[in-house]
Amino acid sequence: MTTASDPRSDLDPSSSLPAAHGTRRTLGTAGLLTALSALLLSVVSFAATGIAVPDIGASLHASAAQQSLVVSAYSLGFAVPMVIGGRLGDLYGRRRLFLYGMAGFTLFSLAAAAAPTITVVIAARALTGVAAAAMVPQVLATITASTEGRERSRAVALFGATAGGATAIGQVFGGLLLSVSLFGAAWRTVFAASVVMGALAFLAALRWMPRTSAPGGRRSLDPIGTALLGLSLLALLVPLSQGGALGWPVWCSVLLAGAPGLFAAFWWWQLRLHRLDRVPLVPPPLFRLRSYAIGLGMALMLQSSFGAFTFLYALSVQTGLGWSPMHAALVLLPYASCFFLVSIRSGKLAPRFGFRRLLTIGGAVQALLLAITAASVLAQGDDLDSWSLAVLLVGVGTGQALMFGPLVGAMIADVPPASAGAASGVLNTTQQAAMGLGVAVAGGLLGTMLGTTSAPDGQAYTTALAVCMVVQAAFAIAFALSARALPRRTSAS
Numbered sequence: 141m142t143t144a145s146d147p148r149s150d151l152d153p154s155s156s157l158p159a160a161h162g163t164r165r166t167l168g169t170a171g172l173l174t175a176l177s178a179l180l181l182s183v184v185s186f187a188a189t190g191i192a193v194p195d196i197g198a199s200l201h202a203s204a205a206q207q208s209l210v211v212s213a214y215s216l217g218f219a220v221p222m223v224i225g226g227r228l229g230d231l232y233g234r235r236r237l238f239l240y241g242m243a244g245f246t247l248f249s250l251a252a253a254a255a256p257t258i259t260v261v262i263a264a265r266a267l268t269g270v271a272a273a274a275m276v277p278q279v280l281a282t283i284t285a286s287t288e289g290r291e292r293s294r295a296v297a298l299f300g301a302t303a304g305g306a307t308a309i310g311q312v313f314g315g316l317l318l319s320v321s322l323f324g325a326a327w328r329t330v331f332a333a334s335v336v337m338g339a340l341a342f343l344a345a346l347r348w349m350p351r352t353s354a355p356g357g358r359r360s361l362d363p364i365g366t367a368l369l370g371l372s373l374l375a376l377l378v379p380l381s382q383g384g385a386l387g388w389p390v391w392c393s394v395l396l397a398g399a400p401g402l403f404a405a406f407w408w409w410q411l412r413l414h415r416l417d418r419v420p421l422v423p424p425p426l427f428r429l430r431s432y433a434i435g436l437g438m439a440l441m442l443q444s445s446f447g448a449f450t451f452l453y454a455l456s457v458q459t460g461l462g463w464s465p466m467h468a469a470l471v472l473l474p475y476a477s478c479f480f481l482v483s484i485r486s487g488k489l490a491p492r493f494g495f496r497r498l499l500t501i502g503g504a505v506q507a508l509l510l511a512i513t514a515a516s517v518l519a520q521g522d523d524l525d526s527w528s529l530a531v532l533l534v535g536v537g538t539g540q541a542l543m544f545g546p547l548v549g550a551m552i553a554d555v556p557p558a559s560a561g562a563a564s565g566v567l568n569t570t571q572q573a574a575m576g577l578g579v580a581v582a583g584g585l586l587g588t589m590l591g592t593t594s595a596p597d598g599q600a601y602t603t604a605l606a607v608c609m610v611v612q613a614a615f616a617i618a619f620a621l622s623a624r625a626l627p628r629r630t631s632a633s
Contacts, residue, residue: 175278219569220373250331280564439567445616467526
């Protein structure tokens, strides 16, 4: 039940209704796996492309800046319209947006696989990101709208396992595909695999994806808010993704400095629309839900530190230590496997122990294991042993699994179905922006470390990685402390 003072009553005037017209309340295993395929594909495609970038550059004679754009164009296309994709799903049906997004993802992956020039690859990857932004917010929104109780806990646990494990899976998958040249160049196989998987996921969605949309039926968009949010995200993410590669030109600094003002203007507009009883892109009452507001801050800490780690890990072990992409990915495989298994288990633990306790334990475990791993990496330097690192990262993965899945569950527990898409879009956008922020800060840290020696060796890279882990451990402690501020009980627990 909600009351007039409850923010959920502002978010969803029809929250007392059992479901929207056409909503099937039971997602089912097939429907859940189909929905999760969008999240898996979007992350695996990003990770596998990152592994394939050097091969793309050599094949198409691309410059370093162009190779960087292959990765960042997808990230920008993915992050900027994410909230809009979630809102469109709320208004016009999440299954419909999922299908449109999956179809676009498949077609643009085909365009990238057949691209004759690096410019076409970059454009195709940007459009693939936009398509991913249409389908990915529908995953969590569909879970929120069509599950309850233990079924939701299980679904959210699988969501967390997929999100965390897909990066390592994508790296291993990319390494395997790069060893097979089916279309004249190995990198084309990476994009061709996305075509096959996208087509299968589209067919599965036609059969098993439930129809859900927001109750109420007020069908309108917020064009001014959409424009302001798009400009805000571009002003933030373009400098973060391209500034380091371009040597931080003046225009990057100007854009980054202007981002806070644009975000402030966007939020002022959202508040104004809400006061006028119109439909904003992001409902302000969403942030009066304590679990959601605190959870966003925790997600920012978790994803920024994870983004910094993955960036520095790849550079440290490949550039600094000379490991092959497959070697680097295989060291992460036990970590990803542990993350996946513990995340699934966390779905059963959340109703029993509560989100607050699991999140606190997860942050503490990760902080401890990160500190131990950092000490080991620093002590071994350029003689870093693959086996010892892989074993220590298993513990890190355990802590992270107890952080990510329960966090998502805590955040969406009090979000009504009418705002599920907007809530999912804001969360996904925050995660993408945090990853970009973490990569940018990690790049600056690495540059500082390498600048201290005239001839950088593996020691400089591993020192930067160890420092990153110490900072990540500090964030994990802050994460655990923030968990204590979450509501003791939520509607899901």
